[in-house]
Amino acid sequence: MANFKGHALPGSFFLLFGIWWSVKYPFRQCWKRSHLQGRKRLPLLFDRIDFVEGSLKIFFAFVGIMAEQFVPDGPHAHLYDRQGNAWVKLMNWQHSTMYLFFGISGVADLLSMSSLPVPLGIDRLGLALALFVEAFLFYFHVHNRPHLDMHIHSLLLVAVFGGAASTFLEVFKRDHPILESLRSSLAILQGTWFFQIGFVLYPLNGPEWDLEKHDNIMFVTMCFCWHYAVALMIVAVNYTIVWFAMQKCTRRETSDMEIGLRKTLSPSDASSQKALLHDSEEE
Amino acid sequence: MANFKGHALPGSFFLLFGIWWSVKYPFRQCWKRSHLQGRKRLPLLFDRIDFVEGSLKIFFAFVGIMAEQFVPDGPHAHLYDRQGNAWVKLMNWQHSTMYLFFGISGVADLLSMSSLPVPLGIDRLGLALALFVEAFLFYFHVHNRPHLDMHIHSLLLVAVFGGAASTFLEVFKRDHPILESLRSSLAILQGTWFFQIGFVLYPLNGPEWDLEKHDNIMFVTMCFCWHYAVALMIVAVNYTIVWFAMQKCTRRETSDMEIGLRKTLSPSDASSQKALLHDSEEE
């Protein structure tokens, strides 16, 4: 994995999930807000979405483990080389371990979505543990490397530990819009930062970076903040788009409802109904 | 205690308690879930179980202290050797101290289970303090040792401090199923990790480990995550088993109840009663 692609791949997944969450959660919040007066349970659609998300997590985790193990220079499921008295490709094994926990998180998602009596919040615990394990392994991963390499990876840890802590809070404060946005933004940050690590350590074209220069470290620290500013912007833009789209759909629905209502109710009643709708939106 | 048995013994206890908790708490949760409509108080059985658990803790703590003090090469309750101007067997004294706090935790369990007006949550505080003291003593325990020895013990600290923090949260969020599962899994992790420490530092058969090799440290870090994956699996399997067993018992009870009901109620009423039962299960 010590090349650009090895950082771009996990980066893409975190970016994907981050962006996806920044669409899913506002969608769900807006739905709740606009359907307050109707039924309380979310429609089956949301369950199906969660089902797909959980399955994808498991699938990606499985593919990731297989790829790490059976790429040409992988360990091929050998852990210890008795002849050479050495561990075989520990890096690949560590990455497999990370994927394993994201797979477990996927299983927890599926379970908590199913009709089984699983304790509420097990999906958030699963994700928090997966992020914690990722950060935990990275933390002991980067010793004895050049200064900039260590620093750029330890910045990643800020995003990952932050994500783990924020997701763990969600166990207790489920469906809290701020925590959901925070998680989305931190996932996007992690994704783009993986790309940044790739660009810095394995530049595609152009000169190599001086891994010991202090100015580079200062720039990279600042650059991390810029990435987060961009992540926040993406979350905000997606929130706005989802809200506008929902607004349109709801209005059409409302006007359909009104047409139906006009047939049965007097106009004054229909307007009070409309007022009610607006009221629950404003809340 | 610097041998394999010295690590296997505490490991067994933590493993035992972890597995026990991973059975007890799901049992209690399932009971509550299926008896919602009936009486609110848990049956005496649960109180008796807690009584046994607390008593066992005190008993084990007492035995542990006695063993540490009066093994042939123990301190025999001598703390300071005035002739030699030296402390006597501080390791054994430290272990005794750890056991003492688990004993205090056992007393807190008994008190909180009794009918005395003890503040709610004192059992969790007692356990959190016992785990904190264990981690606290281990933290200052492992200086000036080979690199791998220090690392493998500091990984243990992650499990113990994590358990202390999670148990302290339970003071405020009592009977939270996620926290209870977390505590069970961390206790199992601690148990199996004690065994792992024993296998690594005092290999039963086979070659000694190189305590300074960096690859060994990397492997051990990863291995810790595998232990946790196994611990999570054990908790999940026990939860499932308990749930299925309870399901069966409840069904039998329900059908008994229905037979009773059919005699007194009309069939339609009985079915609504059944629907109610299912409802409370789904919740």
Added chain:
Amino acid sequence: MANFKGHALPGSFFLLFGIWWSVKYPFRQCWKRSHLQGRKRLPLLFDRIDFVEGSLKIFFAFVGIMAEQFVPDGPHAHLYDRQGNAWVKLMNWQHSTMYLFFGISGVADLLSMSSLPVPLGIDRLGLALALFVEAFLFYFHVHNRPHLDMHIHSLLLVAVFGGAASTFLEVFKRDHPILESLRSSLAILQGTWFFQIGFVLYPLNGPEWDLEKHDNIMFVTMCFCWHYAVALMIVAVNYTIVWFAMQKCTRRETSDMEIGLRKTLSPSDASSQKALLHDSEEE
């Protein structure tokens, strides 16, 4: 910015905002307390105040970024000097980044004040992130400097990280008077401490400080506590002033109301009305 003015400027802003908050929040609390029986929504005045505050934040952030970029010895929006193979004026870029996040916090303030369906608490998250980013950049800012310089900046971090944590708590405990006072006092502390840093590192008149002397470090640590004592006093004094002023206004209002009431109600009713008012004040 490595001069006295460069520390006095940010110091003034934090001092200003701290003092402003120590007036605004008691004002709002007293208002709520004395108007409990009336309408529940805060009057438009508060929204307008928040609007001005948010706009000022954005304005100051914009001016700050422009100033950092386009002062004579600034980077003039150049980031990398290809000829010299070096980053251009990274300090100025870092300060710009800090201002950027305070600007984002200002945008979050405006959004959360508007009638748009923004998740509640996004203004506090914005401020917490801005403070976190400030502390984060400062943390990696001060390596390789004389001992006293590092120490005096790391004391600043206590105030900034403390402020970030306390503001993040406000996401969940909105309108908590203690947290609001804590935030105000930490902002004032940060403001006065910036001045202190300026006085110590770039003394206006008088001798230079010995940056390696241990006694200076001890004094500075203690001095930080004195600054906080002063900050607490300012918050307390402002609270008292606001409360007395509000008391007077409310009394006048109440007596006006009573005059109106006396015309329409019997004296006994009016007195019960008065009792009600006192009751809600006491609560």
Added chain:
Amino acid sequence: MANFKGHALPGSFFLLFGIWWSVKYPFRQCWKRSHLQGRKRLPLLFDRIDFVEGSLKIFFAFVGIMAEQFVPDGPHAHLYDRQGNAWVKLMNWQHSTMYLFFGISGVADLLSMSSLPVPLGIDRLGLALALFVEAFLFYFHVHNRPHLDMHIHSLLLVAVFGGAASTFLEVFKRDHPILESLRSSLAILQGTWFFQIGFVLYPLNGPEWDLEKHDNIMFVTMCFCWHYAVALMIVAVNYTIVWFAMQKCTRRETSDMEIGLRKTLSPSDASSQKALLHDSEEE
């Protein structure tokens, strides 16, 4: 203060307050428990006790500051010696600063007890800040000292920071019996540990301790846990004593009440009244 008395004095105060709290809070809890059915407000007695406590804090803080300043070898309110170009007796100034914050905490106690509309929880914030400042100053206090000296002081920090954190939690979880017991026990721990520091660093009679020996550090760490076990025991014993005393008083009161009741009510009513009392006790 670098002698035995200098550690015994603050130790006595913390011990005193810890023991006092371990009596006051159980007393208050038992009172609430047994007077549930009656009036909800605590009697004036409690307010008077809090008034005395706050006043004592301010008095002790004032005396402490005066003593630190005006002992024969104190700074006599001189901060900087312009001739010698040196700070005057910084240790005494640091201790004065600590006392100042406990004085502020005392003022916060008085304010929160008064009828003024002070935000609820300001007394806990004041105490948390005082403990934080104490720990903060101690943290930078103990550099460049022998190993055991540093270690024994850093153990003190565990008690003080723990106390600060637990007291800060009380801002949000007011009147939580577990947090109150935790605070009492940590205050007692701090008190007895001050004495222990005095005994170790300035032995009254007997040989000096070897400040670099590793075994001494190990013993001191363990000894800290023993102190905490004793502190927990003191809290438990005081709780029991208070509860038994209250029990007796309540019973007498109850039987007095019953005598009164028997005169006016039928026996069956009186017994139901008694059942009610027992019920509220059990809860």
